[in-house]
Amino acid sequence: MDDKAQAIIDAKAKVLKSLGHPTRLFIVEELARGERCVCELVKLVGADFSTVSKHLTLLKNAGVVQDDKRGQMVYYTLKVPCILRFMDCIEAVIGTGSCR
Amino acid sequence: MDDKAQAIIDAKAKVLKSLGHPTRLFIVEELARGERCVCELVKLVGADFSTVSKHLTLLKNAGVVQDDKRGQMVYYTLKVPCILRFMDCIEAVIGTGSCR
DNA sequence: CTATTATTTGGCTATATTACCAAATATATA
DNA sequence: TATATATTTGGTAATATAGCCAAATAATAG
Numbered sequence A, B: 001m002d003d004k005a006q007a008i009i010d011a012k013a014k015v016l017k018s019l020g021h022p023t024r025l026f027i028v029e030e031l032a033r034g035e036r037c038v039c040e041l042v043k044l045v046g047a048d049f050s051t052v053s054k055h056l057t058l059l060k061n062a063g064v065v066q067d068d069k070r071g072q073m074v075y076y077t078l079k080v081p082c083i084l085r086f087m088d089c090i091e092a093v094i095g096t097g098s099c100r
Numbered sequence C: 001c002t003a004t005t006a007t008t009t010g011g012c013t014a015t016a017t018t019a020c021c022a023a024a025t026a027t028a029t030a
Numbered sequence D: 001t002a003t004a005t006a007t008t009t010g011g012t013a014a015t016a017t018a019g020c021c022a023a024a025t026a027a028t029a030g
Helices: A003-019 A022-031 A038-045 A049-061 A087-093 B003-019 B022-031 B038-045 B049-062 B087-093
Strands: A065-070 A073-078 B065-070 B073-078
Touching: A003 A022, A003 A049, A003 B003, A003 B022, A022 A038, A022 A049, A022 A065, A022 A073, A022 B003, A038 A049, A038 A073, A049 A065, A049 A073, B003 B022, B003 B049, B022 B038, B022 B049, B022 B065, B022 B073, B038 B049, B038 B073, B049 B065, B049 B073
Parallel strands: none
Antiparallel strands: A065 A073, B065 B073
């Protein structure tokens, strides 16, 4: 397998891995219903603020969510709603395809 | 969140997590092309026999692949081909939905 | 039965992940 | 400015993961 193919596999795996944790998957499914601030997610998840924040950072780094700071709150939204339709969309997440 | 909802999230996360490793994702994509024995996958992956075997066991436990021993060889196949269309199919993987 | 091939399992080490607490930062309000 | 709220960052300990080697199993060939 060449470097490029390997890089694509790695990127896809990273996205999948980011979704492969109960808390993060829960967050993604919650965000599928609309944007949420960190504080709302903290309440829903029931974990420490810092824990939720780190999960969100990881999801952001994977390209799954994006944040928007308004005032003192940070609102997160699903960057790729199609992630709920999924494998079809992994290519789009990593920018090598389109999301239908 | 009640226990049942949590169990569903956990199961989905387990599937996603199983796919969230480059080697395992590679294996899944290779199996999408047809069944392969462990020895073939070992050659393709380029890792130790035991390493590949463990990845396969993990994928099997996640419900993503199934094995079939014929003679001295064990052939693996994708249990849910729709995993390549994906999120749509996660429900099917854990038996709570259908795969189109 | 012995040797060979295919695969899994056990053991071990290095690395990564997760979660919490405490501290730092940023913004808004009194 | 002092204070409160929202969030992130740093530190740390417990747990989980990944990969290799060696040994155990299973099936086949001779």
